Amino acid sequence: MTDDAPALAQPSSLRLTPAFLIGAALVGLHVVVGLMTLVWTPYDPTAMTGGRLAPPSLLHWAGTDRLGRDLFTEIMIGARIALAVGSGAVTIAAAIGVTVGLLAAFASRAVDDVLAATLDILIAFPTLLLAMLIVAASDGASLGTAILAIGVAASAIVARLTRILARRVLAMDYVTAARVSGTSWLGIVRIHVLPNIWPTLVVNFALQFGLAVIAEASLSYLGLGAPPPNASWGRLLQEAQATVYTAPFGAVAPGLALVSLVIGLNLFADGLRDVADPTRRRRG
Amino acid sequence: MSLIDLSAVSFAYGRGRNVLDGIDLKIEAGRNLGIVGESGSGKTTILRLLLGLARPTAGRMTFRGEGLDPGNRAVMRGFRRAVQAVFQDPYSSLDPRQKVFDIVAEPLRSLKIDMDIDDAVAGALASVDLPPDAARRYPHEFSGGQRQRIAIARAIVSRPELVLADEVVSALDLTTRIRIVDLLKTLSERTTLVLVSHDIGFVALLCHDLVILEKGRIVEQGAARDILSAPQHPYTRRLLDSTPRLMDFA
Amino acid sequence: MTDLLAIDDLTIRHAGRPLVAGVSFAIAPGERVGLIGESGSGKSLTALAAIGLLPEGMTASGSIRLAGRQLVGAADRDIVGLRGSVVATIFQEPLTALDPLMRIGNQIAEVVRRRARRDGQPVDVQAEVLALMARVALPEPRRLARAYPHEMSGGQRQRAAIAMALACKPRLLIADEPTTALDVTTQAEVLRLLEALVREDGMGLLFIGHDLPVVGAAVDRVLVLRGGELVEAGPVAEVFGRPRHPYTIGLVEAARTFDRAIGAAL
Structure with a gap:
């Protein structure tokens, strides 16, 4: 039945789906805003610039918090924190996860079994719980510990994915051909394994980025994230909790920011799946 | 001296029973050898041994008279330079993310063979009748038969003495099959072929000698002409009787 | 309406491109027909169309009558009852x-x-x-x-x-490359079995394959499909013995080459 199936049209150039474009736009907006806060914010984030818990107005687009600080400024800075934690955590997760995953894929049966079981146990821990343990074990909550904690927690998932993907590549005849040609194991990783698993990994990194943003907000909400004056969305949510009935926008605004970034990252990841792999084809 | 010599070679996975048992086999330069067997015959395992991807659990395997030992780098290096392979599935045997040029060039780069890579790749593609611009394209742009040609180009680019071919035509159409057979015939003027296959008809077209494998043992071996005209072992006879022939119908 | 399967001027298109064009043939009860073709010939698509299972995005035109029922344009729920009662299928794997x-x-x-x-x-x-x-x-x-x-x-x-x-x-058995994945000796056994069963039960058989002698072992009549078009049809001995179309001549010549290689054994 297989040999008659017509070859499907090959995406020879990048095909940008609407979902991908929307995702990229949302993520891009957050990146631009986050970078902008390095040089300019509407107000000094620590200054009391208006009445307490003021509703949105022309002067304060998202209103003010309980100390009269401009909420929009804080949310803008929150974007920077979220992106810093996300990219930092994904970098750590990628570095540890890909390395461990590749080692497991190449390892002997016994070593692989041990590694696989370890990863499964680590994955069984909720990322947040693992991150909390790491934060608790370190000197105290800081931006750095949050990044490290979330990154380490996510690395188990990346490692398991890498191991499965790499094993699949190692089973292909082109790897056998490479071994027969005398290509070293490192060469096989560089020439064959990484290029073939990369598209799937990148998509996963984008998803992990979204999860890291949520994890950071959760840690901050629990008071385990970056301490003030780092305006994390999680901390903004936590502060707004007490006044959610009187000044709902204090919770709605950072919530919208968080949701828009995570949805953007997920749409971006989905779109990336197609775009990242121009040679993707169904076997005919 | 034979190129490769297996004497009393057995192989077992882990503590399982022998999948190869007491194999005696010589591969002589210039004499194409066909290893014929069905599933469970151990032909895949023999191929892995001959490619140096597995080591015998008993018996001795030598390359130009020297024992094949992964620890002996000089021997292994010579072995890797001398032996290349073509596999059954032309889809799985070419890395989809590499351009044809890099696929064909890989043995030269990995074996650090002192040849002009551009010339060697162009020459290899020409000998398998692929146009020079094939080098710039990706495997998915080619048909099954063309892919098998690319795999053959990779196997011959380093001018190996021996090319092992594992069921190289069974995934191909009849007319494509004939063309690949013609190509292999031309190539075998320069290099020795070892064909591993269940298809005695295909093997008979190209090989001087045959080895018939059944359940991990050699049941018959010798000159192809003799075995085809007067098969001695019942299994060989059954294999020949089972091979579909057009002349039975027309 | 005596034919089990009657295909008339069947054309299958995918994205406007015809993959099968103007194919017509019929299978009477007890008749064994082989459909020979290589990759891309449309042989498997023809078989899928005959059981109303064309892949998504492909459209059939012309006429396919299975046990008298028109499949072209019919809704799947009207065909579902035919599969497994009138017709059964075995596949390569x-x-x-x-x-x-x-x-x-x-x-x-x-x-x-x-x-x-x-x-x-x-x-x-x-x-x-x-x-x-x-x-x-x-x-x-x-x-x-x-x-x-x-x-x-x-x-x-x-x-x-x-x-x-x-x-x-079933009254009609469709076998799509049923022995391609098997060993040579197993293939011979399965072919003998299939041939005997079809004959005993008086089923119709549509046997799809690329290997001439394998198809010949199972059927009386063959159709040769190339690039979606029927190029030759006739009794096995006639098509294999005196092929007329250049494509069939090429196929027969290729098969004879393999024959000759082991011919010494005969």
Whole structure:
């Protein structure tokens, strides 16, 4: 039945789906805003610039918090924190996860079994719980510990994915051909394994980025994230909790920011799946 | 001296029973050898041994008279330079993310063979009748038969003495099959072929000698002409009787 | 309306491009027909169209009458009853047709029960399963009935798939490259079995393949398909012995080359 199936049209150039474009736009907006806060914010984030818990107005687009600080400024800075934690955590997760995953894929049966079981146990821990343990074990909550904690927690998932993907590549005849040609194991990783698993990994990194943003907000909400004056969305949510009935926008605004970034990252990841792999084809 | 010599070679996975048992086999330069067997015959395992991807659990395997030992780098290096392979599935045997040029060039780069890579790749593609611009394209742009040609180009680019071919035509159409057979015939003027296959008809077209494998043992071996005209072992006879022939119908 | 399958001027298109063009042939009860073609010839698509299972995005035009029922343009729910009653199919890779998590005896039993419900006749399911397994020459049916597909050899799996097809008591059997994945000796056995079963039950057979002598072993009449068009048709001996179309001549010549290689043994 297989040999008659017509070859499907090959995406020879990048095909940008609407979902991908929307995702990229949302993520891009957050990146631009986050970078902008390095040089300019509407107000000094620590200054009391208006009445307490003021509703949105022309002067304060998202209103003010309980100390009269401009909420929009804080949310803008929150974007920077979220992106810093996300990219930092994904970098750590990628570095540890890909390395461990590749080692497991190449390892002997016994070593692989041990590694696989370890990863499964680590994955069984909720990322947040693992991150909390790491934060608790370190000197105290800081931006750095949050990044490290979330990154380490996510690395188990990346490692398991890498191991499965790499094993699949190692089973292909082109790897056998490479071994027969005398290509070293490192060469096989560089020439064959990484290029073939990369598209799937990148998509996963984008998803992990979204999860890291949520994890950071959760840690901050629990008071385990970056301490003030780092305006994390999680901390903004936590502060707004007490006044959610009187000044709902204090919770709605950072919530919208968080949701828009995570949805953007997920749409971006989905779109990336197609775009990242121009040679993707169904076997005919 | 034979190129490769297996004497009393057995192989077992882990503590399982022998999948190869007491194999005696010589591969002589210039004499194409066909290893014929069905599933469970151990032909895949023999191929892995001959490619140096597995080591015998008993018996001795030598390359130009020297024992094949992964620890002996000089021997292994010579072995890797001398032996290349073509596999059954032309889809799985070419890395989809590499351009044809890099696929064909890989043995030269990995074996650090002192040849002009551009010339060697162009020459290899020409000998398998692929146009020079094939080098710039990706495997998915080619048909099954063309892919098998690319795999053959990779196997011959380093001018190996021996090319092992594992069921190289069974995934191909009849007319494509004939063309690949013609190509292999031309190539075998320069290099020795070892064909591993269940298809005695295909093997008979190209090989001087045959080895018939059944359940991990050699049941018959010798000159192809003799075995085809007067098969001695019942299994060989059954294999020949089972091979579909057009002349039975027309 | 005597033909089991009557295909007239069948054209199958995908994205406007014709993959099968103007194919016509018919299979009468008890007739065994081979469809020969290489990759991209449209042979498998023709078979899929004959059971109303064209892949998404492909459209058929012309006429396909299966047991008198027009399939072109018919809704799937109107055709579903034909599959498994009038027509049964076996494929190249029996593993894809078998449920990996179900004992083989139960899989055959399920088909027997379905047929019994359809016919409204009570049957001794257990006895019929064992009889079917014996009929396709599966060794030790009682023991093997308890085996899972992965515990069986390729040949045994294909025999089990044939038993399931027979359990439907179809009037037309479609076999798409049913021996391509098998060893040579197993292939010969399965071909003999298939030929005998079809003859005994008086089924029609549509046998699809690329290997001339293999198809010839199972059928009386062959059709040669190339690039979606029928280039030659006739009795096996005639087409293989005196091919007229250049493409068929090429195929026959290629097959003869392999014949000659082992010819010394004859």
